Amino acid sequence: MTPSTDPDTTAAPVHRPTPAEIRRWRRYLADERSEAAVYRDLAARRTGEEREILLGLAEAETRHEQHWVSLLGHHVGHPRRGSLRSRLLGFLARHFGSVFVLALMQRAEARSPYEADDHATDAMAADEQIHEEVVRALATRGRNRMAGSFRAAVFGANDGLVSNLALVLGISASGVGSSVVLLTGISGLLAGALSMGAGEYVSVRSQRELLEASTPNAEARHKVPMLDAEANELALFYRARGLDPEAAETKAARVLGGAHLEHTEHTGPVPVVEADEHEAVGTGLGAAASSFCFFASGAVLPILPYLFGLEGTTAVIVAAVIVGLALLSTGTVVALLSGSSPARMALRQLTIGYGAAGATYVLGLLFGTSIA
Incomplete structure (x- = not known):
């Protein structure tokens, strides 16, 4: 019997991507290209080991890019722009290259969809998870370098916002004149800023001395x-x-x-007693200056309406709105640095600040009523 010369009809059919898959793969491709560009831009602003690590991450993203190019084939089309988030990260990386970009990249890597996508390989999903840890470690280095002064700045600004808003609202609710409220707010600003600066200096100096004693x-x-x-x-x-x-x-x-x-062999002693790497706490003077300036910058906001001549309920509402926006901003900044949810952190700051100020306002109302 003559063997059949027909082509093998049992071969697995070639997968033809659906329009939805093509759109998703092209989006993945654009995001991989954007992330690789972000890492290269960050590397351009670094030297030594950090530069090599960032370039290694960019190379890994390029490998992922090739995977989607291969799957798309002739459907690749013209290069798409990455997501708005990726483009924003690229802009920040090119112009600032700060630890905030690394914190945002950490969140981006954590949200990788590859684990649930059958068309991404297991190796790609694993890569993204490891990338998150690599970026987390790089971001931690930056956080540690700025930890002392940044902590003082954030605490100082929030203390200034909340304490002076509470003071101003409490005094205003008691029924005194606007000039008294303004004078009280300025006094609170100066007293609080000096107290914060002195306290931060003592705190940081004491912490550094304890660390030195442990080295x-x-x-x-x-x-x-x-x-x-x-x-x-x-x-x-x-x-x-x-x-x-x-x-x-x-x-x-x-x-x-x-x-x-x-x-x-007279080659000299070996360094066997290694000092532990301590968390960076900043210098006492730097932390004190940051704390003073940021407390003052936060504390001045609640008295702005009174400086511009507003009075009564109008001044109270304007002060509360200004401070609320500032609290949302500081909460967002802290969230970006820590890799947390900006919305959750901002609302937490707002709730705490308004809660403290509201309680003081109620006490001021009660105090004013009892005086009357």
């Missing part, structure tokens, strides 16, 4: 080659730093072996 003495490393290897007292150091006895003995023995060898 191992650098001179101790020079004594390591002289230790008795049999007594192995270096193990006590590692146990005090948190290792269990067996792990401490093992590490100390390894370090002592290397130290004695280097000492014998």
Whole structure:
């Protein structure tokens, strides 16, 4: 019997993408290109290891881009623009390159749809999850570098907004004249800013002194080659730093072996007593200045209506609206830096601020009624 020469009709049919799939894949492709561009723009503003890491992330996004190009085939079409969020991130990366961009990229990586998309590979989904952790680590470096002064700035601004709004509303509700409210608000601004600045200076200085007291003495490393290897007292150091006895003995023995060898060869002592990396707390003066300035900038907002001659209920409403907008702004900034939800954080700030000011206003009303 003559073998059939017909083509194999059992081969799997080629998947023809639906219009919805083509649109989704093209959107993925545009977002991958935008994210790769963001990482390259951030890398252009960095040096050393951080630059290499960011370029590595850009390369990974380019691999994902090729996956969608292959799936789309002749449906690729003209390059689409990325999402509004991606374009905004690109603009920020090109012009600022700040830790806020990394925090936003962290959120973008966390929202990757690849885990639930059958046309994305498991490796791509895993990549996106690891990218989130890489960006989180890079953002943490930036957060730590600015932690002290930023904390003082945020706390100072919010304290100024809430405390002076509460003070102004409470005094206004008691029925006194606008000039008294204005004088009280200015006094609250100055007293609070000076108190915040002094308190922040003492707090940061004390924290730095505590950290310095916890840092191992650098001179101790020079004594390591002289230790008795049999007594192995270096193990006590590692146990005090948190290792269990067996792990401490093992590490100390390894370090002592290397130290004695280097000492014998006159190559100098090895650095075995490493200082822990502490959270950056900023300088006392820097934190105090930030706290003073930002408290003052927040505290001046509630008295703006009175500075411009408004009185009574109109001044109270305008002050509350101005402070409310400022609270929403500070909540959004903190959320962007921390990678949290801007809406949730902004509403939390607003609720806390208005709650404190509202309670004081009610007390002012009661106090004014009792006086009358």
